[in-house]
Amino acid sequence: xxxMPAFLLLTFDGIHxxxxxxxxxxxxxxxxxxVPTPRMLSSDCGMSIECSASDRPxxxxxxxxGILCCKGLHLPDE
Amino acid sequence: xxYLDHAASxxxxxxxxxxxxxxxxxxxxxxxxxxxxxxxxxxxxxxxxARESVARLLGVADSRRVIFTPNATVAVNLALFxxxxxxxxxxxxxxxxxxxxxxxxxxSAERAVTVTAVQTxxxxxxxxxxxxxxxxxxxxxxxxxxxxxxxxxxxxxxxIKDVLGTVPLLVDAAQTAGATxxxxxxxxADLLAFTGHKALLGPQGTGGLVLSSKIExxxxxxxGTGSRSESDLQPDFLPDRFESGTSNTPGIAGxxxxxxxxxxxxxxxxxxxxxxRFGRFLQKIRRIPDLVLYxxxxxxxxxxxxxxxxxxxxxxxVGRMLDERYGIMVRVGLHCAPWAHKRIGxxxxxxxxxxxxxxxxxxxxDRAAEALAEIARS
Numbered sequence: 001x002x003x004m005p006a007f008l009l010l011t012f013d014g015i016h017x018x019x020x021x022x023x024x025x026x027x028x029x030x031x032x033x034x035v036p037t038p039r040m041l042s043s044d045c046g047m048s049i050e051c052s053a054s055d056r057p058x059x060x061x062x063x064x065x066g067i068l069c070c071k072g073l074h075l076p077d078e
Numbered sequence: 079x080x081y082l083d084h085a086a087s088x089x090x091x092x093x094x095x096x097x098x099x100x101x102x103x104x105x106x107x108x109x110x111x112x113x114x115x116x117x118x119x120x121x122x123x124x125x126x127x128a129r130e131s132v133a134r135l136l137g138v139a140d141s142r143r144v145i146f147t148p149n150a151t152v153a154v155n156l157a158l159f160x161x162x163x164x165x166x167x168x169x170x171x172x173x174x175x176x177x178x179x180x181x182x183x184x185x186s187a188e189r190a191v192t193v194t195a196v197q198t199x200x201x202x203x204x205x206x207x208x209x210x211x212x213x214x215x216x217x218x219x220x221x222x223x224x225x226x227x228x229x230x231x232x233x234x235x236x237x238i239k240d241v242l243g244t245v246p247l248l249v250d251a252a253q254t255a256g257a258t259x260x261x262x263x264x265x266x267a268d269l270l271a272f273t274g275h276k277a278l279l280g281p282q283g284t285g286g287l288v289l290s291s292k293i294e295x296x297x298x299x300x301x302g303t304g305s306r307s308e309s310d311l312q313p314d315f316l317p318d319r320f321e322s323g324t325s326n327t328p329g330i331a332g333x334x335x336x337x338x339x340x341x342x343x344x345x346x347x348x349x350x351x352x353x354x355r356f357g358r359f360l361q362k363i364r365r366i367p368d369l370v371l372y373x374x375x376x377x378x379x380x381x382x383x384x385x386x387x388x389x390x391x392x393x394x395x396v397g398r399m400l401d402e403r404y405g406i407m408v409r410v411g412l413h414c415a416p417w418a419h420k421r422i423g424x425x426x427x428x429x430x431x432x433x434x435x436x437x438x439x440x441x442x443x444d445r446a447a448e449a450l451a452e453i454a455r456s
Binding site for chain 1: 122
């Protein structure tokens with residue numbers, strides 16, 4: 001059975017949205033870290049946010065409600 | 079030294095502005111959002127917070143709609159060159175600054191843009207019905223300085239917006255941002271240009287353009303944004319679409335600190351106090367024989383600035399005397415606004431302009447009034 005990835009990556013249009021999302025997530029008590037966007041996702045902003053994969057349902061809900069302004073949520077093998 | 083030239087640039091800046099700029103230069107210094115490291119992220123946070131502060135201060139719900147530019151002139155150019163097309167018509171007023179007059183003149187030559195400059199009254203106030211009368215089916219934009227930099231007269235923006243229908247409004251808020259309350263979203267202004275270094279108390283080299291979500295503009299400058307870097311095409315999202323090239327991050331850090339400072343103090347209360355103080359000054363200089371004061375009679379719908387002349391003396395002579403004999407700094411001449419001087423009959427020699435600011439005291443204005451009375455008597 002495949003192990004659950006530890007992290008997922010949030011990608012954004014631009015750095016403004018990255019910082020806005022970081023502020024939101026920290027305010028909600030969700031652990032996150034700004035990281036350089038991996039090459040395979042480089043069509044986005046140069047920075048992305050790494051979050052715990054276990055927070056994916058909550059992050060997806062925030063995105064669906066338009067509160068989290070990210071373009072995508074990516075697991076390492078997606 | 080008494081500095082009464084705040085309409086040209088405010089001085090001194092609050093300590094927090096200098097601290098923020100020095101803090102950035104000493105401790106961060108990296109390029110915001112261009113690199114993946116923590117110092118670049120720290121720089122990006124500073125720009126983000128500054129944009130949020132400006133948005134709060136100007137009543138803009140989504141701070142992405144605040145585009146940073148080096149000054150209000152670049153913001154006005156971005157709006158005019160980004161919006162106007164061949165054969166478009168523009169309505170503006172007869173007291174606009176060269177920041178509006180010159181790009182419009184260029185657009186007349188380059189894109190056959192036609193301009194109707196609606197005459198204001200003698201105090202510099204525009205009648206909204208005159209603007210409505212100037213609209214045609216080709217009118218693409220109405221451009222109004224929120225306040226004249228020569229007369230300090232504040233235009234009735236809400237009433238102007240009411241008569242425009244679907245024609246967009248560009249507000250030149252170079253003199254009013256930070257001096258009077260502004261709520262862009264409530265007003266429904268489609269475009270608003272501001273500068274950071276006047277009443278906003280930020281450093282020179284800062285400013286911006288607020289865009290409504292309804293406005294489609296072409297960028298003035300194309301280039302690197304730190305986003306979509308694999309593409310030759312300019313990003314289509316805000317604020318990156320209009321912010322190519324490395325920003326003035328030290329300046330933006332200072333501007334953000336200045337806006338936070340003003341938000342904490344409250345612009346409305348500060349404006350009320352400033353106008354009470356300036357009203358007392360106006361009463362004093364009105365009593366000086368041979369002093370001709372232009373603009374509004376009272377202190378309503380005006381900023382804390384006044385243009386005047388002393389009969390028989392050139393503005394430049396009076397300005398020099400104020401500087402050399404009394405250590406009082408004012409601005410004389412045309413103030414980059416020849417249209418306004420033509421309107422009030424002071425072209426081409428201009429006027430003497432005294433502009434109070436956040437640091438101006440009653441004592442400063444008393445001293446200026448006494449100096450003017452002495453010069454008038456001499």
